[in-house]
Amino acid sequence: MNRNHKRTLVAVAAALGLASVAGLIAGNRVSAAGSGSITGTVKLSGSPPxxxxxxxxxxxxxxxxxxxxxxxxxxxxxxxxxxLQNVVLYISEGLSGPEASATPSEEPVVDQHNCMYVPHVVAMDVNQKYKVTTTDQTTHNIHPLPAPGTGNIGWNKSQPAGAPPIETTWKAPEAISVKCNIHPWMHGWHVVVKGPYAISDASGTYTIKNLPPGSYTVTAWHEEYGTQTQKVTVAAGQPGKADFTFKAK
Amino acid sequence: MRRKSFDCRRLAAAAAVGGMSLLGRAQVTEYQQHQWLNTPAASSHIGNLTGRPKAAAMVYRRYCVVCHGELGDGNGESAQWVDPKPRDFTLAIFKCRSTPTGTLPTDEDIYDTIARGLDRSNMPPWNTFTRQERADLVAWIKHFSPRWQTEKPGQRIEIPPEPEITPERIKAGQDVYARVQCWKCHGAEGRANGPSASTLQDDLGRPILPYNFAEGGRFKCGTTDRDLYRIFMTGMDGTPMPSFADNIKPEEAWNLVFYLRTLQPFPSKQKEIAKPLGLKPINPNATGP
Incomplete structure (x- = not known):
């Protein structure tokens, strides 16, 4: 084997080695992003109003x-x-890299059904597309009222019976109050957060998915009771746990 | 005024310390506005006029500040006696636009509003200003809000030429009035007495009345047929009047304009043509499924 030949071999081996290591890292990251989660239950103590x-x-x-x-x-x-239902849970600290900046591709939907917002609270990531639909045989107007200076700009659109869905996004994290002026009792929340999130279901349970292992701060937001935070650690293959209890006023 | 800006800063600090990032409220300070004053965004272009904000400072102080306030936030010393409340220019939300809901108006839109005034409000027509003064005022108004620094005005709503008025079109206009349920607020006969009229609120949570066609006052955003057409498509931001741009086709919008003219209490071509039709007011209970 001459010297030149040897050199080429070494180079090829090195390249192969590098490639496999890179593959390993990439592979790890993909599985890590999918594996971690935080689950828990949100409860209300005291007699509900x-x-x-x-x-x-x-x-x-x-x-x-x-x-x-x-x-x-x-x-x-x-x-x-x-x-406690309709609590939005999201990662307020600890996220970095692709998990923090990724925008989910699924589109949450809030429907105007029987003159109510279904669901009453809908959550979404910054810049995540979502839809406002109507299944009612009466005209509604959808009037989000973001607070001044948040970076979100309000609008006001009608949706008569049979109208096509409104597909839109929000630019900045904010709990946006949404009204129908025609039916003054219709009031809901479009909660925009940065990064993975979940909403508590009828039994108060939730799961925030797609988290790599790490330490996080989870914030729970409720429209009447404000916010609470907890520190949670997610290990590989072991979901983090965070239960919240809000006190009835 | 000094007290006011101090409060703003304290609020902002409280928001930051409290970690209320989700519900935080950024306030506009006098210092920020002073910086925006020197940016290209704080100028206006109306036809061949170029508005310079600093040229309007004296005019604004003399005529506008009493309602709209030193910081343009609608908190002038007379604001407490005024209803509807003066515009808060720091939000840059305007009723009369030629652009879609949720977007900034064009320079012309604000320029026209200054001269037109807003009927049934405390904003009189300022047609005593010269054209240059008005252009300068537009530029001055634009230095109050951060939105002009980062956003462009929306795309102008296209208005096709007005078609010929026919009885069929007037009838079809009434069908639009029933289908999209204008009557929910404006009433079956346009008397502003629809079922939802009494609970309407503007974005500040203050009571507000829908337009009463039977009374026939001047429209807030212009009196022509084209002005009326435009309102369906833009909505009136800051009020309950939504945009119908996604739900009324251009053809239908003209029909609706013709029908609405028959509800007004003065003689019009539309009324003349509609007379033989013997249109009855829509029956709110008959519409729907």
């Missing part, structure tokens, strides 16, 4: 839809075991 019934007599269509299931306010929705 009374949710007032809604007088929809301004619009006979809305009244008719609720003939057999009277509508009530949804500011505080509590399940059987005190589980």
């Amino acid at each position: 009374h949710m007032k019934g809604i007088d929809m007599s301004k619009d006979p269509y809305c009244v008719k839809q609720h003939e057999n299931n009277p509508a009530k306010m949804e500011n505080v929705v509590v399940g059987a075991d005190g589980g």
Whole structure:
């Protein structure tokens, strides 16, 4: 074997080695991003506040839809075991790199159904597309009211019966209050956060997915009870756990 | 005024310390506005006029500051007596635009509003200013809000030429009025007495009335047919009036304009043509499924 030949071989071996190491790192990162999660339950302690019934007599269509299931306010929705629904949970500290900047491709949907917002609270990532739809046979207007100076700009669009969905995004993290001026009881929240998030379900449980191992601060936001935070560590193959308890006022 | 800007800073500091990033409120300070004053965004171009903000400083102080305030935030000393409230120029949300909902107006839009005034508000028509003064005022208004530094005005809404008025078109216009449910606020006969009229609120949470066609006052954003057409497409930002741009086709919008003219209390070509139709006001209970 002459010297030149040897050199080439060494170079090829080195290249192969580098490639495999790079592959290993990349592979690790992909599996790590998918494996980690934070789960927990959000509860309300104390007796939940009374949710007032809604007088929809301004619009006979809305009244008719609720003939057999009277509508009530949804500011505080509590399940059987005190589980608090509609709490948005998101990573407020500890995220960096691709997981922090990735924008999910799925589109959350909020529907105007029986003159209510379904769901009452919808969460989304910054710049994540989401849809506002209507399945009602009455005209609504969707009027988000972002706070001044947040970087989000409000708008006001109508959606008569059969109107196409409104597809849109928000630029900055903010809990945006959304109204229908035609039906003054219709009030919901479009909560924009940075990075992975989850919303607590009817039993108050939630899972934030797609987290690489690391230490995080989880923030829980509720429209009536404000925010709480907790530090959580996610290890490889072992989900982090964070339970929250809000106190009824 | 000094007290006001101090409060702003304290608020901003509190927001930062409290870690209220999700619900934080950034305030505009006098210092920031002073910097924006010297940027190219704080100028205006209307036809062959170029507005320079500093040239308007005296005029603004003399005529506008009493309502719109030193910082342009709508908190002038007379603002407390005024309803609807004076525009807060730091938000750059305007009723009368030629651009889609949620976008900035064009320079011409603000220029026209200054001379037109806003009917049924405390904003009189300032047609006593020279054209140059008005152009300068537009530039001055633009130095109050950070939005002019980062955003461009929206795309102008295209308005096709006005078609000929026919009875069919007036009838079709009434169908649009029923379908998109203008009557929910404006009332079955345009008397501003629809079922939702009494609970309407503007973006500040203050009561606001829908336009009463039967009363026939001047429209806030211009009196021509084209001005009326434009309002369906732009909405009136800051008020409950939404944009119907996605739900009323250009053809239908002209029909609606013709129908709305028949609701106004003065003689019009549309009324003349509609007379033989014997149109009855829509029946709110008959619409829907």
